Amino acid sequence: MAFMQWHGGPLPRDSRVYVAGHRGLVGSALWRRLRAAGFTDLVGRDSAELDLRDARATAEFFAGTRPHAVIDAAARVGGIAANAAHGAEFLSDNLRIQVNLLDAAVATGVQRFLFLGSSCIYPKAAPVPIREDALFTGPLEVTNEGYAVAKLAGITQITAIRRQYGLPYISALPTNVYGPGDNFHPEASHVVPGLIRRFHEAARDHTPVVHCWGTGLPLREFIHADDLADACLFLLDNYDGDGPVNVGTGQEVTVAELATTIAGIAGFRGEIHWDTSQPDGTYRKLLDVSRLTGLGWGPPAIALPDGLKATYHWFLDNQSNYRG
Numbered sequence: 001m002a003f004m005q006w007h008g009g010p011l012p013r014d015s016r017v018y019v020a021g022h023r024g025l026v027g028s029a030l031w032r033r034l035r036a037a038g039f040t041d042l043v044g045r046d047s048a049e050l051d052l053r054d055a056r057a058t059a060e061f062f063a064g065t066r067p068h069a070v071i072d073a074a075a076r077v078g079g080i081a082a083n084a085a086h087g088a089e090f091l092s093d094n095l096r097i098q099v100n101l102l103d104a105a106v107a108t109g110v111q112r113f114l115f116l117g118s119s120c121i122y123p124k125a126a127p128v129p130i131r132e133d134a135l136f137t138g139p140l141e142v143t144n145e146g147y148a149v150a151k152l153a154g155i156t157q158i159t160a161i162r163r164q165y166g167l168p169y170i171s172a173l174p175t176n177v178y179g180p181g182d183n184f185h186p187e188a189s190h191v192v193p194g195l196i197r198r199f200h201e202a203a204r205d206h207t208p209v210v211h212c213w214g215t216g217l218p219l220r221e222f223i224h225a226d227d228l229a230d231a232c233l234f235l236l237d238n239y240d241g242d243g244p245v246n247v248g249t250g251q252e253v254t255v256a257e258l259a260t261t262i263a264g265i266a267g268f269r270g271e272i273h274w275d276t277s278q279p280d281g282t283y284r285k286l287l288d289v290s291r292l293t294g295l296g297w298g299p300p301a302i303a304l305p306d307g308l309k310a311t312y313h314w315f316l317d318n319q320s321n322y323r324g
């Protein structure tokens, strides 16, 4: 295939696009979105076929496949418990995955690269709504420090590549993501799949009370994976700036509202007990999405209750093979 030079504007739909992590929550949504947009040459490898922690295997894959564009949705990801239990691996695995991908991309002339960071890499005390320029301004949340430092290194590498090689590589910082294909493992999951599983099991077993941590009062923001994927394609088509771009909905719910909505969807008729002896975590984490909306993206298409219902039904349909 002839080497493609990207000169701005929408990514040509015959570009060879490698979606790293294409079977994960975000990667599978990206794959669906790119297919729907008419991309005809998508490439994906699961971690059994290509372990991205292996620099040589990653370099050989790029040399053989020669993608024009890469979206990095491959990462070691998990909730608070997983981060606390595997902090060293979260740091080491994520650093290696992204360094190997970015080194191989530069070496083989990949024209566009989208690196996915996360809203949880902002300083613990960043003013809300959190603007992109709050990155690197203060101490991190201790529970996910390893993950956050790795992701901050990825954003720094993107900036360094832009400066040194002039390549149009970019990064995005999504808020909490949920949707079909999420990880419902009881210890490794994020809040939405964790609550879906707990309320489903409680409804099934006629458990009278479900205990949740904290007061339920903190506010959180959630984006459906399909909306995130749409925003990622929008950025690849429209954005070539130095700084990362927040990707969120601009809307918040309390943790209690989220739990009540999921309980209702799962048919749980018992009581939700808030264990106020447990910590709440940060009270608000809303992202400032004015950079993204200013570029012309939005509003997101999937309202939270609709997305939660669809995710619950995906969980029911895939219980036999969901991860965990």
Ligand SMILES: NC(=O)c1ccc[n+]([C@@H]2O[C@H](COP(=O)([O-])OP(=O)(O)OC[C@H]3O[C@@H](n4cnc5c(N)ncnc54)[C@H](OP(=O)(O)O)[C@@H]3O)[C@@H](O)[C@H]2O)c1
Binding pocket: 020, 021, 022, 023, 024, 025, 026, 027, 045, 046, 047, 048, 050, 051, 052, 053, 072, 073, 074, 075, 076, 077, 097, 116, 117, 118, 119, 173, 174, 175, 176, 177, 178, 181, 182, 183, 190
């Ligand atoms: N989920 C969220 O709430 C959230 C929020 C903000 C940002 N993000 C970002 O979005 C990206 C994707 O997250 P996700 O939620 O989609 O996670 P996920 O569902 O756990 O998917 C992660 C993917 O990474 C792949 N992967 C992990 N280790 C690998 C390795 N050593 N070699 C090759 N592939 C490997 C996995 O491949 P296999 O399945 O084949 O093992 C999987 O497809 C991450 O960068 C994350 O930081 C996620």
